[in-house]
Amino acid sequence: MRLQVILNALERHGSFVYESAAWADSSKEGLLVRVRPRRRSRPICSGCGNRGGTYDHLPERRFQHVPLWGLAVWFVYAARRVACPACGVKVERIPWASGKERTTSSFQWFLARWAKRLSWRETAAIFGTSWHTVFRAVKMAVCWGIRHRDLEGIEAIGIDEVAYRKGHQYFTLVYQIDRGSRRLLWVGQDRTKETLGRFFRFFGRRRTERLKYICSDMWKAYLSVIAREANGALHILDRFHIMQLFNKAIDKVRAQEARELKRKGFEVLKRTRWLLLKRRGNLKRKEVLRLNELLTHNLRTVKCYLMKEDFQRLWDYKAPWRIGSFFQEWLDRALSTRIEPMRNLARTLERHAEQIFNWFEAKGEISAGAVEGMNLKVKLTTRRSYGFRDPSTLKYALYHNLGNLPEPPSTHKF
Numbered sequence: 001m002r003l004q005v006i007l008n009a010l011e012r013h014g015s016f017v018y019e020s021a022a023w024a025d026s027s028k029e030g031l032l033v034r035v036r037p038r039r040r041s042r043p044i045c046s047g048c049g050n051r052g053g054t055y056d057h058l059p060e061r062r063f064q065h066v067p068l069w070g071l072a073v074w075f076v077y078a079a080r081r082v083a084c085p086a087c088g089v090k091v092e093r094i095p096w097a098s099g100k101e102r103t104t105s106s107f108q109w110f111l112a113r114w115a116k117r118l119s120w121r122e123t124a125a126i127f128g129t130s131w132h133t134v135f136r137a138v139k140m141a142v143c144w145g146i147r148h149r150d151l152e153g154i155e156a157i158g159i160d161e162v163a164y165r166k167g168h169q170y171f172t173l174v175y176q177i178d179r180g181s182r183r184l185l186w187v188g189q190d191r192t193k194e195t196l197g198r199f200f201r202f203f204g205r206r207r208t209e210r211l212k213y214i215c216s217d218m219w220k221a222y223l224s225v226i227a228r229e230a231n232g233a234l235h236i237l238d239r240f241h242i243m244q245l246f247n248k249a250i251d252k253v254r255a256q257e258a259r260e261l262k263r264k265g266f267e268v269l270k271r272t273r274w275l276l277l278k279r280r281g282n283l284k285r286k287e288v289l290r291l292n293e294l295l296t297h298n299l300r301t302v303k304c305y306l307m308k309e310d311f312q313r314l315w316d317y318k319a320p321w322r323i324g325s326f327f328q329e330w331l332d333r334a335l336s337t338r339i340e341p342m343r344n345l346a347r348t349l350e351r352h353a354e355q356i357f358n359w360f361e362a363k364g365e366i367s368a369g370a371v372e373g374m375n376l377k378v379k380l381t382t383r384r385s386y387g388f389r390d391p392s393t394l395k396y397a398l399y400h401n402l403g404n405l406p407e408p409p410s411t412h413k414f
């Protein structure tokens with residue numbers, strides 16, 4: 001079977017013909033497949049999309065296509081210029097590549113798919129192209145996906161902030177967290193009121209009015225914008241973010257106490273950070289033993305840890321009056337300690353009691369792990385994208401990996 005038979009079966013372009021394949025100047029460069037227009041076909045103007053007469057031919061150009069048996073494959077084509085009555089002399093539109101791309105659209109989609117599984121650098125190395133070509137492929141896939149995605153029927157969103165670089169550089173991320181449909185909807189730089197305001201302008205009045213649930217953390221800028229823009233939705237302080245506050249408080253107390261103890265020659269808190277921050281269920285057996293040992297000491301850190309564990313019981317209550325009294329008792333206890341980070345945390349929770357209780361009103365509608373799950377995936381992506389620190393590049397990576405974006409239907413998936 002000749003190569004053009006395969007190409008015609010996979011990717012046929014009506015007005016063009018594949019000619020026979022040949023080795024490039026050296027076989028290391030791969031295979032060249034010459035393409036020519038079908039006889040008497042008229043080129044399409046890239047300006048207006050109408051057919052016109054051929055004005056002249058440009059020099060031949062190569063377009064990199066999906067590799068075959070580890071060989072690079074290039075389409076070689078001398079584009080025509082169109083004498084267009086409306087636009088003047090214009091380069092023709094070609095169906096296998098867009099605009100000035102030197103990579104075929106099929107190869108771009110191919111690279112974009114692999115770039116979800118491998119790092120961009122690995123993708124480039126394996127398929128014989130550059131990091132930049134992979135980036136352009138991802139960008140193309142993201143832009144296409146965003147133009148064609150469906151934003152109807154969204155009832156629950158989660159708002160999250162993620163530091164993507166040291167030194168307080170943040171993204172505001174908005175996820176859809178409906179049951180059965182979780183994806184990244186929007187990424188904005190910073191975590192200001194202005195940032196979140198931009199999301200709501202993008203999302204639009206009509207869709208915002210249909211939102212039933214909004215989960216967020218207690219970041220002040222977000223709270224005020226949510227109250228202003230989406231007061232029809234139930235605003236819920238996310239369980240994941242609340243427990244994060246506990247971890248921050250514990251971490252503070254632990255660091256301070258460890259320093260004090262060290263000065264006195266005790267090292268009982270050494271290397272206990274993750275024991276205390278990780279969820280008990282995620283600890284290995286050995287770690288559980290160490291944690292249990294640690295908990296026998298009479299330390300402020302231990303006290304904080306136990307208060308956190310105790311607070312977790314809140315999420316299991318069903319009857320509203322029980323939740324209220326449990327919450328109040330817990331606050332009283334926390335406020336009666338002399339541990340300042342715990343007292344601060346209790347005051348914060350008290351201020352946001354309403355939004356915390358909203359969690360119970362929405363119970364069953366949105367899952368506890370939704371925001372946390374997305375947050376973890378975001379962290380994986382930002383970590384893997386180590387090497388490109390440019391925020392706009394990172395944005396594409398996030399949409400690409402977490403946006404669940406559609407792809408065009410094609411006759412063949414390479």
Ligand SMILES: [Zn+2]
Pocket residue numbers: 045046047048049050084085086087088090
């Ligand atoms: Zn035209």
